[in-house]
Amino acid sequence: MDLLSFYDTPFELKLSFEPIVTYLRARMENSANEDVEATRRLLTECERHPELMEGISDRRELTRHEGLIKRMLADYFPEVLTYNEIKAVTIPFTDIFFNYTERLKAIVEAAGTDFTLTIRDFDRDQFYIMNCCMILNEFYGTQLDFSKPLFYDIPTGNGIIKHYRMLYNGDFMEILPTDQSVPLTQEDIDLLLNNYDDLTLWKEKFPENSWQLKGFVIMTLYDATVESAASILKERLLGLNVSGFQDTIQSVFRSIFRIPDIRIGVTVFDSERRMLVRELFGHQMQSFLLPGEEERLPEEVLCGEATSNLLEESKYFSVSDVAEFKRTGNAGPLADRLLANGIHSFILAPVVKNKHLYGILEVVSLRAKELNSINAHKLEVVMPFLTESVERLRAELQNQVQAVIQDKFTAIHESVYWKFREEARQLILHQQIGKDYKLKEIVFPDVYPLYGQVDIKGSSEARNASVKHDLTVQIDMLVPLLQQIAGTDVPDVRMELQQLNLFKDVLELPMRASTEQQMTSYFAEHLHPLLEELASPELREMTEAYFLETDRLKGRFHEFRRKYELTISMVNDKMAEVIDGRQREVQALYPHYYERFKTDGIEHNVYMGQSIAPTIPFSISKLRELRLWQLLILCEMERAHHDLKPLLPYPLDVTTLVLVHYSTIDIRFRMDEKRFDVDGSYNARFEIVKKRIDKANIKDSDERITAAGKITIVYSNEEEEAEYLGYIEELQSRRLVASWVEKIELEDLQGVSGLKALRIALLHGQS
Secondary structure (H helix, E strand, O other), X not given: OEXXXXXXXXXXXXXXXXXXXXXXXXXXXXXXXXXXXXXXXXXXXXXXXXXXXXXXXXXXXXXXXXXXXXXXXXXXXXXXXXXXXXXXXXXXXXXXXXXXXXXXXXXXXXXXXXXXOOEOOOOHHHHHHHHHHHHHHHHOOOOOOOOOOOEEEEEOOOOOEEEXXXXXXXXXXXXXXXXXXXXXXXXXXXXXXXXXXXXXXXXXXXXXXXXEEEEOEEEEEEXXXXXHHHHHHHHHHHHOOOOXXXXXHHHHHHHHHOOOOOEEEEEEEEOOOOEEXXXXXXXXXXXXXXXXXXXXXXXXXXXXXXXXXXHHOXXXXXXXXXXXXXXXXXXXXXXXXXXXXXXOEEEEEEEEEOOEEEEEEEEEEOOOOOOOOOHHHHHHHOHHHHHHHHHHHHHHHHHHHHHHHHHHOOOOOOOOHHHHHHHHHHHHHHHHOOOOOOOOOOEEEEEEEEEEEEEEOOHHHHHHHHHHHHHHHHHHHHHHHHHHHHOOOOOOOHHHHHHHHHHHHHHOOOOOOOHHHHHHHHHHHXXXXXXXXXOOHHHHHHHHHHHHOOOXXXXXXXXXXXXXXXXXXXXXXXXXXXXXXXXXXXXXXXXXXXEEEXXXXXXXXXXXXXXXXXXXXXXXXXXXXXXXXXXXXXXXXXHHHHHHHHHOOOOOOEEEEEEOOOOOEEEEEEOOOOEEEXXXXXXXXXXXHHHHHHHOEEOOOOOEOOOOOEEEEEEOOHHHHHHHHHHHHHHHHOOOEEEEEEEEEEOOEOOEOOOEEEEEEEOOOOO
C-alpha cells in the first residue's frame, strides 16, 4: 500500500533510515563508546534489510520492521521520557505516524478507535503547495517562510477537546530531483511567488512524483490547549449570530478548564440604566443570572460581595460550593438563583475596559469544588478577546440603534433618547433571532408641561408691506417698458397695460393671501415671455435691465422681502441661540424633554416628570425651579431682542407669553408625524389653549393680551396665580421686571373659558 496513495504530491516518497545508519556507523567507530558491540549488532541487523536505507513506500513494511525501527531510533526516543514526551516519526503534513511515545499512544487511544490524527484547517491544495515550497527552499535556495502554527485537535476520553501544536525536526530528510522534475528559472520562481493560490500553475512547475522525498521527520507535540482555545474563541466571537454559537463557546471553555460539562453564560450590564440585561447577544448566549428574565437591578440578582467585586472593583467573584455559600447568610438572592438551576460552583468575571463594565461572564458547574478562585485565573487568557468582542458588538448595536431611531423616529432629544434606544434595541434583537417585533408606541405618562413663546409682533403686516412695496416697484418698471413696446409696430399690448394698472389699484387695498401669487404668476407666465419675444433691438438694454431686477437674491423686485426675511431670521436665530444655550445648562437641574420651533418667533415646549428620568427621583421643587428658569430665560430673550433691534432691517417688536398648566399630562410619540403630541382627549385641552391664546383679547376689550415689552402669563386658578406671583417677585428682586403687575381676564375662547393672566413690563438693561 502506497504511503501517499490518498494525496496528490510532487514527491515520490522514500521512507529511508539511511541518516540513522550513518549515525550508528560513526558512533561505532568511536572507540570510547561503551556500546560498540550493541551498535555493531544493530548495524548488522540493519544491513540485512537494505530497503530501510534505500527507502520503503509501503505501509506494511513499517509494521514488519516495527521492532528494528524502534531500536534504531532509541537515542531520539529515550525510554525514560516515553511517558513524558509526545513524539512520533512522520512524513510532513500527512497522517502517517509510527514509533509513538507511550504518552502519544495513550492520547490517541483515549480519543477512540474512530479518531484519526489530522491537521486542523489543512486541505489537499495547501498540502501540495507547501511540499513545493519545501523544494524551492531546499533545492533552489529560496527562503520562503511558509510556516504557520499547525494544530491537532484531539478529544480526551471524557470528551474535552485538547489542542496540540506540532513541531517538525527535518534533519533526517532530503529532497532530490527525478528525471521528471522541471528545471525552474528565476522568472518561474517569481511567477510562483505571486500566485500562491494557483494550484494548476504549481502542478505545472512541480508535476506529481517529479521529486523524491527521502528520509523522515520527528514530530513533537506540546499541549497548547489554553493558547489555542483563546485563539479559537477570538475567531468564534466574530460569528456571534451563527447557529450553535453557545455550544461552540462552551467547547472552548471546557478545553481550557478541562471540565467536560461546564456551561457558559453572559449577562450584559446597561450602565445608563444600571440594569443587568440579556439582550446584547441576541439571546444567542444563555444567562444563568437571569434565567427566563429580561432584566433586573444588580441588587435583585447578586449578593453584596459580588456587586462590589464586579461592579465597583472589576474583580472576579467565585464560589466553590454554592450550598455552603448559602448557609453563610451572605449569599443574598444569588445562591437561590443558581441552586435552582443545579449550579454548585461558579465564577463570575467582569467584562470591563477603561473602567466601563460591559457585562458579566458566567462560568458554572453542576458540581461543587470544580470551579474556584484558583482556576478562575485561567480566564486571564481569554478575557481580553471577550472584552474586545463585547465592546465591538456594543458599538455595532449602538450604530444599528441609531439607524433605527433615525429611520423610525427622526431626531430625538437626548432626555428621552434612552426610551427610543430601548425600543430600537428590542427590534434589532428580535431580528437577530429571526422573530417579528412590532414597535411599541413611546409614551411618557404624568409629565408636567411648560409652554412659552416669543412672537414677532406685526410680522404679518410687515411682510404684506414688503410685498406691496416690491410689487409696486416691479409694476412701475414694467409699465414704461410696455409703453415703449406699444409705440412699435408689434401686436397691441394695451390689455397688459390695463392689467398692470388694475394691479396697482389692488395694491392700494388691504393685502389678500392670494395677491402675491396671482401677480408673480402673471408676470412670469404671461409678461416675461412676451417681453422676450417682442422686445426690439433698441429696447434690448431696457429689457435686460428689467430681468436683472427679477433676481431673488440681488434684484430690486425682492429687496423689501429680503429685508423682511432677514429681520425674521435675525430675531429667530438670536432667540434660539439664547434659549438653546441656556436649556443645555438647565438639563443638569433635572432631565426633561425640550423642543423648540421657529415660526414668526420662537415657541418652546418642556415636559418634566419621573417617567422621563426614571432613575432620578423627581420632586415638585424641581418643577418650580424649572418654571422660574423659564421666566428668567424669556427675560433674557427679550433683552437680547432689545439689543438687537437697532440692527434689524425692520425694527419689529416682540411679545412674550407663558401658558401655565398645573396638572400632569401624557405625551405620546406620533410615528406618522415623527413628533410628540399630548395623549388623550382630556390632555388635548392644553394643546387647544396653546393654539388660541396668542391671538386672544382682554375680556370686554379689543386689546390683545400680549404686548410689546411685557411678559404675559396665562393661568386658570388662584393656586397658579400665587405661585407665579412668587416668581415675579424673584424677577423684580433681580430688576428684570417692573414693580406693577397687571391682572387681566381673557375673553372666552372656543371651547375654553375662565382663563386669566398676569402681565408685567420688562426693564431692559437695568438688571
